[in-house]
Amino acid sequence: MNPEPAACPGALSAAAIGGPVSHSLSVVARLHRIAAGRVLRRLGLYPGQEFVMMHLWEAGAVRQSELIKAVGLDPSTVTKSLQRLEQAGHVRRRPDPADRRASLVEATETSCELRSQVVAAWSELEDTTLAGLGEGERQELLRLLGKVEANLCPAVAEECAD
Amino acid sequence: MNPEPAACPGALSAAAIGGPVSHSLSVVARLHRIAAGRVLRRLGLYPGQEFVMMHLWEAGAVRQSELIKAVGLDPSTVTKSLQRLEQAGHVRRRPDPADRRASLVEATETSCELRSQVVAAWSELEDTTLAGLGEGERQELLRLLGKVEANLCPAVAEECAD
């Protein structure tokens, strides 16, 4: 039962020992993203775009900078995502008359059909994710994730308006 | 306080309503990945590669297919990752004499120095992530994540050898 010559001296399941929660979090997040992708794909969206659209559906026409702050992503990420969403007809952009550097972004009328489907898909995903968890467990999970978020947020960006 | 003409009729903070846990999970996962990236970058690794290296350090020379199964990623993802790790000198590959389709992969000797640093970095990340959480909370979080993983795993791949 020892055909392999030991990779490194004293190597012992380091992934789990060094950070069990981090490890589990990574795995779960990946699975969750794949599951989201499967559902969204049918709607013609890619995982990540939902957040942008969600915000636009709620907030109406907004400055791009505001959108960036809201979703908390890198500006360049949002730019590219918007270019694709615009191409797909879900989003419209126009220059801000008040500030010639800025852009105003808004969801198109046709995209509004999508909205309910995205909400439904997202809700379905939530159900799958939390199957078998009681109401108390769900709230506890949410609470703990909130604490973790509060821990990581400052470590990543000083500005953490959430 | 209502300058915007309402994006969609009846749009109400759908992201949070439709799936608060899913939403929080996505946010936390992204922050966690960024934090991991920051730490790993100094070691010359990119986020995601740690899992591959960890397994190789523990398991020694393995068939690539086994590695793929272990990390649970898409085969193509592992292939590309290995190509880069090989280029960086962290990994060595050679054809499997027993099966001319397969490859045997193993961590290089020089990569063993990296190992302790990766473990340390990963441990540090765990600390940051879980700051302010009691031992009971940590175990509870781990337990809940485990349940979620069990939920999502079958939804993504039938084969769920974990």
Next chain:
DNA sequence: CACTTTAACTTGGCCGGCCAATCAATGCGC
């Protein structure tokens, strides 16, 4: 009013990750 700093994007480059399609070698049924 010129000059500097800051803000709002954009571009290019690179990696992780997925999917779909492909190629090569093995195994299996008959």
Next chain:
DNA sequence: GCGCATTGATTGGCCGGCCAAGTTAAAGTG
């Protein structure tokens, strides 16, 4: 022994995401 399904791995394509650098325009400062 021969054809066919299966397995192992790779390629190409595309997207999300980051970082670093660059561009344009607004705001602050003397």
